[in-house]
Amino acid sequence: MARVLTPRAEDFPRWYQDLIAKAELADNGPVRGTMVIRPAGYAIWERMQSEMDTRIKTAGAQNAYFPLFIPESYLRREAQHVEGFAPELAVVTHGGGKQLAEPVVVRPTSETVIGEFMAKWVDSYRDLPLLLNQWANVVRWELRPRVLLRTTEFLWQEGHTAHVDEADAREYARRILHEVYEDFMVSVLAMPVLVGRKTARERFAGATSTYTLEGMMGDGKALQMGTSHELGQNFARAFDIAFSGASGSREMAWTTSWGSSTRMLGGLIMCHGDDNGLRVPPNVAPVQAYLMVVKEGDGVATTAAKLRDELRAAGVRAALDDRVDTAFGRRAVDAELKGYPVRVEIGPRDLAAGNVVLVRRLDGSKTPTPIGEVASAVAAALEADQQSLYDAALASRLERTVEVSTVEEAIEAAATGWAKMPWAAVGAHGEAQANAEGVTVRCL
Amino acid sequence: MARVLTPRAEDFPRWYQDLIAKAELADNGPVRGTMVIRPAGYAIWERMQSEMDTRIKTAGAQNAYFPLFIPESYLRREAQHVEGFAPELAVVTHGGGKQLAEPVVVRPTSETVIGEFMAKWVDSYRDLPLLLNQWANVVRWELRPRVLLRTTEFLWQEGHTAHVDEADAREYARRILHEVYEDFMVSVLAMPVLVGRKTARERFAGATSTYTLEGMMGDGKALQMGTSHELGQNFARAFDIAFSGASGSREMAWTTSWGSSTRMLGGLIMCHGDDNGLRVPPNVAPVQAYLMVVKEGDGVATTAAKLRDELRAAGVRAALDDRVDTAFGRRAVDAELKGYPVRVEIGPRDLAAGNVVLVRRLDGSKTPTPIGEVASAVAAALEADQQSLYDAALASRLERTVEVSTVEEAIEAAATGWAKMPWAAVGAHGEAQANAEGVTVRCL
Numbered sequence: 062m063a064r065v066l067t068p069r070a071e072d073f074p075r076w077y078q079d080l081i082a083k084a085e086l087a088d089n090g091p092v093r094g095t096m097v098i099r100p101a102g103y104a105i106w107e108r109m110q111s112e113m114d115t116r117i118k119t120a121g122a123q124n125a126y127f128p129l130f131i132p133e134s135y136l137r138r139e140a141q142h143v144e145g146f147a148p149e150l151a152v153v154t155h156g157g158g159k160q161l162a163e164p165v166v167v168r169p170t171s172e173t174v175i176g177e178f179m180a181k182w183v184d185s186y187r188d189l190p191l192l193l194n195q196w197a198n199v200v201r202w203e204l205r206p207r208v209l210l211r212t213t214e215f216l217w218q219e220g221h222t223a224h225v226d227e228a229d230a231r232e233y234a235r236r237i238l239h240e241v242y243e244d245f246m247v248s249v250l251a252m253p254v255l256v257g258r259k260t261a262r263e264r265f266a267g268a269t270s271t272y273t274l275e276g277m278m279g280d281g282k283a284l285q286m287g288t289s290h291e292l293g294q295n296f297a298r299a300f301d302i303a304f305s306g307a308s309g310s311r312e313m314a315w316t317t318s319w320g321s322s323t324r325m326l327g328g329l330i331m332c333h334g335d336d337n338g339l340r341v342p343p344n345v346a347p348v349q350a351y352l353m354v355v356k357e358g359d360g361v362a363t364t365a366a367k368l369r370d371e372l373r374a375a376g377v378r379a380a381l382d383d384r385v386d387t388a389f390g391r392r393a394v395d396a397e398l399k400g401y402p403v404r405v406e407i408g409p410r411d412l413a414a415g416n417v418v419l420v421r422r423l424d425g426s427k428t429p430t431p432i433g434e435v436a437s438a439v440a441a442a443l444e445a446d447q448q449s450l451y452d453a454a455l456a457s458r459l460e461r462t463v464e465v466s467t468v469e470e471a472i473e474a475a476a477t478g479w480a481k482m483p484w485a486a487v488g489a490h491g492e493a494q495a496n497a498e499g500v501t502v503r504c505l
Numbered sequence: 506m507a508r509v510l511t512p513r514a515e516d517f518p519r520w521y522q523d524l525i526a527k528a529e530l531a532d533n534g535p536v537r538g539t540m541v542i543r544p545a546g547y548a549i550w551e552r553m554q555s556e557m558d559t560r561i562k563t564a565g566a567q568n569a570y571f572p573l574f575i576p577e578s579y580l581r582r583e584a585q586h587v588e589g590f591a592p593e594l595a596v597v598t599h600g601g602g603k604q605l606a607e608p609v610v611v612r613p614t615s616e617t618v619i620g621e622f623m624a625k626w627v628d629s630y631r632d633l634p635l636l637l638n639q640w641a642n643v644v645r646w647e648l649r650p651r652v653l654l655r656t657t658e659f660l661w662q663e664g665h666t667a668h669v670d671e672a673d674a675r676e677y678a679r680r681i682l683h684e685v686y687e688d689f690m691v692s693v694l695a696m697p698v699l700v701g702r703k704t705a706r707e708r709f710a711g712a713t714s715t716y717t718l719e720g721m722m723g724d725g726k727a728l729q730m731g732t733s734h735e736l737g738q739n740f741a742r743a744f745d746i747a748f749s750g751a752s753g754s755r756e757m758a759w760t761t762s763w764g765s766s767t768r769m770l771g772g773l774i775m776c777h778g779d780d781n782g783l784r785v786p787p788n789v790a791p792v793q794a795y796l797m798v799v800k801e802g803d804g805v806a807t808t809a810a811k812l813r814d815e816l817r818a819a820g821v822r823a824a825l826d827d828r829v830d831t832a833f834g835r836r837a838v839d840a841e842l843k844g845y846p847v848r849v850e851i852g853p854r855d856l857a858a859g860n861v862v863l864v865r866r867l868d869g870s871k872t873p874t875p876i877g878e879v880a881s882a883v884a885a886a887l888e889a890d891q892q893s894l895y896d897a898a899l900a901s902r903l904e905r906t907v908e909v910s911t912v913e914e915a916i917e918a919a920a921t922g923w924a925k926m927p928w929a930a931v932g933a934h935g936e937a938q939a940n941a942e943g944v945t946v947r948c949l
């Protein structure tokens with residue numbers, strides 16, 4: 062079989078780019094740094110959203126929508142925040158054919174505008190906690206864009222909450238970290254993320270504490286998959302999110318924010334993809350079972366349609382490919398690229414023996430399977446492969462993580478994977494030293 | 506009971522504003538013309554999205570995402586399109602701390618950028634029809650903003666499709682019109698929309714034919730609830746969406762686009778709201794049954810929780826209000842404002858007799874109901890009231906529509922409702938004459 066993708070070992074960034082193009086997941090937009098998410102990619106994102114959204118609602122947050130445009134002055138109210146975001150802002154200076162009196166920025170994140178409204182809505186301690194989430198696009202001008210990973214515009218969810226005290230805010234930031242993000246990444250994305258805190262240097266602009274979930278990619282590098290921040294009273298003071306306490310005294314709220322984005326889709330690709338294409342974990346796959354008519358023949362089309370309906374009735378997301386005018390080999394390569402967990406190949410020869418062929422994307426195994434056993438075999442394969450993808454990713458992470466005791470050793474280890482070392486051994490200048498070599502302290 | 510809202514008959518626009526504020530549906534954003542959609546409003550929008558999205562997918566379209574920023578030059582490629590949108594554009598001139606070489610516009614709609622990508626993706630007639638949809642925010646600078654109805658930024662879905670010939674494009678534009686929009690508006694929103702075509706004067710910028718769905722609001726005025734456009738080959742030519750036909754010849758595609766927005770939420774409010782607040786049709790209500798603990802007492806809390814679980818198990822979207830530290834009267838007024846279709850009031854006195862009280866938002870009727878019959882009574886009420894809301898809206902529309910035969914009569918009739926007249930009687934200058942009096946020809 063001709064080589065479809067640049068092998069990962071040869072050139073990992075190139076493999077990533079090839080895969081995204083050939084699996085038709087995304088494309089670069091006409092304005093530098095922007096992207097188009099194509100139907101095959103967007104369908105995965107929709108499944109991610111749905112799984113995340115359920116967890117977010119279970120954690121008590123309600124969805125809302127805040128404006129894309131933010132007055133420039135809002136950003137300046139929190140000193141670290143404006144310093145952190147100023148270099149990345151897109152600024153609208155003209156609207157409705159006229160120059161605007163005050164330029165507006167396209168939201169890089171919504172702490173400021175949501176802070177303004179929280180201040181309006183919060184009056185008494187009875188209004189707290191106020192737990193909000195929004196699904197939206199945000200813009201951060203990107204000088205070195207990379208599709209799905211670092212893009213000028215991306216899609217995300219951003220949660221914003223206000224609490225009566227620090228303990229409640231901290232507990233909620235951690236609840237989101239574990240019950241929403243970690244649970245989703247582990248049980249749906251099959252990614253063994255490392256969960257911890259960021260160093261002061263790597264913290265979000267305006268946060269007092271930033272929690273992170275780091276995934277290991279196929280090249281041994283780390284990708285930040287989501288973050289949850291304690292914002293202390295910084296934004297509450299800047300926007301006057303005050304309330305009357307149970308005793309009647311006026312108090313400042315404590316806020317949190319937390320976000321995860323389409324970058325997770327990039328992470329999913331780089332964590333599970335192989336040299337033949339994407340491998341989508343069954344729990345997040347828009348198509349779990351891909352039924353392929355190999356070629357026409359006695360009863361082939363009707364059997365294929367019957368199996369599709371049977372699988373759907375059993376709760377499997379099944380799709381039927383009966384494009385017999387396209388060469389089967391080409392369709393099979395495409396199915397590998399797209400990473401459907403299970404393929405069911407239905408052809409006249411096997412069918413004459415009462416069989417179809419079940420192909421698992423994970424290991425490429427091909428098993429002739431009697432028609433009557435397809436539904437149970439598919440269900441078993443989906444369950445097993447969800448777990449196997451996680452196990453393989455975990456084994457790879459452990460193999461590529463070495464324990465070191467000096468910053469020099471850590472820098473060396475980071476060339477092929479992760480280094481784990483005592484924070485005390487990093488010392489006063491260790492983090493800056495590592496940064497100078499392109500190595501970051503990801504997770505405490 | 507104290508008057509909660511300005512009555513509709515007194516000042517309809519004021520009633521609308523009051524209702525949106527007091528039911529906590531939305532708010533004005535800090536940048537003029539933008540809006541905040543609050544959790545109570547957004548939850549309705551999410552239900553609308555979900556119902557629409559299912560219908561869009563059934564019609565064969567796939568979701569995707571295209572960039573917010575569009576090069577200014579793209580808009581200029583289709584002459585009528587740029588002329589139509591130029592006065593409403595928001596323009597980004599600075600990004601990442603620098604002046605941009607070419608300013609970019611914030612999408613007012615995505616025909617142009619999607620046209621560019623369709624041209625890349627379409628090669629042969631086998632690639633057609635190409636059926637895309639996206640859920641996104643768009644920006645059209647609004648000089649006379651009105652929350653949810655005319656806002657500088659709004660949320661919408663926009664469908665974009667390419668076809669081999671005019672007949673196929675026309676059929677699809679009409680399929681969306683009837684099977685997605687009309688079906689959704691009638692069977693979910695309970696709105697008897699009038700479906701037809703726009704005049705050349707009212708058409709979308711770049712379309713050859715625009716289909717519209719017009720709803721009648723509580724003040725007798727019309728609101729455009731959605732549109733579906735045939736774009737002929739205008740955008741295909743501007744963006745070179747060409748394909749090789751079955752015979753090998755190079756041909757231009759025929760495209761359509763269709764959209765519906767958060768304005769539908771404004772329409773829902775203005776169509777069904779009454780002087781006590783919103784009335785949400787059960788099929789689109791995020792909360793269909795609102796269980797209220799009147800006050801504490803023997804078994805009240807446990808019965809309330811049990812009923813909620815029982816209703817949920819029966820597929821009813823049920824929520825429990827046990828905030829007994831807030832006065833019951835205040836909570837009841839709030840429930841009226843928010844328009845929950847059915848309230849179930851659970852108090853110690855009724856409960857001693859084995860009853861709860863079922864209150865229907867539609868007519869305010871209060872019916873003592875034995876505990877064991879709540880689930881079936883709620884289901885029956887929801888089904889009946891969905892139909893009754895539709896019937897009432899239809900009766901009102903018919904009552905307020907008069908048949909006229911001259912433009913002068915039409916202008917007079919438009920003061921309180923709709924006028925229906927033969928298009929021939931409008932004459933060569935009739936539409937301009939009506940426009941001058943603030944009356945538009947809505948639907949052919």
Ligand SMILES: [Zn+2]
Pocket residue numbers: 239243256
């Ligand atoms: Zn955990």
Ligand SMILES: [Zn+2]
Pocket residue numbers: 683687700
């Ligand atoms: Zn129809």
